[in-house]
Amino acid sequence: MVKLSNASKMPCRSWSLQALDTCPGSKNADGSLVDACKGCYATTGNYRFPNVKAPRLHNWEDWRRDEWVDDMVTELDNDRYFRWFDSGDMAVLPLAHKILEVMQRTPWVKHWLPTRMHKFDKFTSVIADMQTLPNVVVRLSSDSVQGGIIAGETTSTIIPTPDHATDSMTVCEAYERAGKCGTCRACWSKDVTVVAYPAHGKTMAKVITLLEVA
Numbered sequence: 001m002v003k004l005s006n007a008s009k010m011p012c013r014s015w016s017l018q019a020l021d022t023c024p025g026s027k028n029a030d031g032s033l034v035d036a037c038k039g040c041y042a043t044t045g046n047y048r049f050p051n052v053k054a055p056r057l058h059n060w061e062d063w064r065r066d067e068w069v070d071d072m073v074t075e076l077d078n079d080r081y082f083r084w085f086d087s088g089d090m091a092v093l094p095l096a097h098k099i100l101e102v103m104q105r106t107p108w109v110k111h112w113l114p115t116r117m118h119k120f121d122k123f124t125s126v127i128a129d130m131q132t133l134p135n136v137v138v139r140l141s142s143d144s145v146q147g148g149i150i151a152g153e154t155t156s157t158i159i160p161t162p163d164h165a166t167d168s169m170t171v172c173e174a175y176e177r178a179g180k181c182g183t184c185r186a187c188w189s190k191d192v193t194v195v196a197y198p199a200h201g202k203t204m205a206k207v208i209t210l211l212e213v214a
């Protein structure tokens, strides 16, 4: 059975997996976490509760079913916006290809898929196929927490504060709306090249402080 979640911040539903376990792009070559993942919101707070973890663990097995794509297409019948991976990532190629098929078969839905799988060459082709679809934005995540920008048509980065934004960035202003998107749909827009998320949370503040004094 397909299990979707409603992230409180988002104006839409999401299909998610367990953070870090399904995020091979979250680690450096030595196994340490990249800066942006050190303060991952999806490893703290509500995300640690069994009832929040359970659907994510279920989904990791569920996508392998032959009927999964058909079921996702049916489930999205009334959705207009959708976010893949409120937590987790499209860790393996067969899953990525199934997600591509869901995207192709739901042209009435605007899909936003944030990912670090662009680091792995074998994902280049499937990400490119997703990006050719008019209803899809694959937003490649930078590992930086200091506004470092990576190459790509649509990307994201983290900045220490809104004041650190440069002209090329669209700053996420959810922090001004109690963490909610409101009417903003920048993450779903192909016209927005770089979304910059101001850092939040104590762990992320520590990461940034350590980088600034290094």
Ligand code: SF4
Binding pocket: 171, 172, 173, 174, 180, 181, 182, 184, 185, 186, 187, 188, 195
């Ligand atoms: S940039 Fe806009 S759409 Fe993206 S998370 Fe922030 S408020 Fe939501």
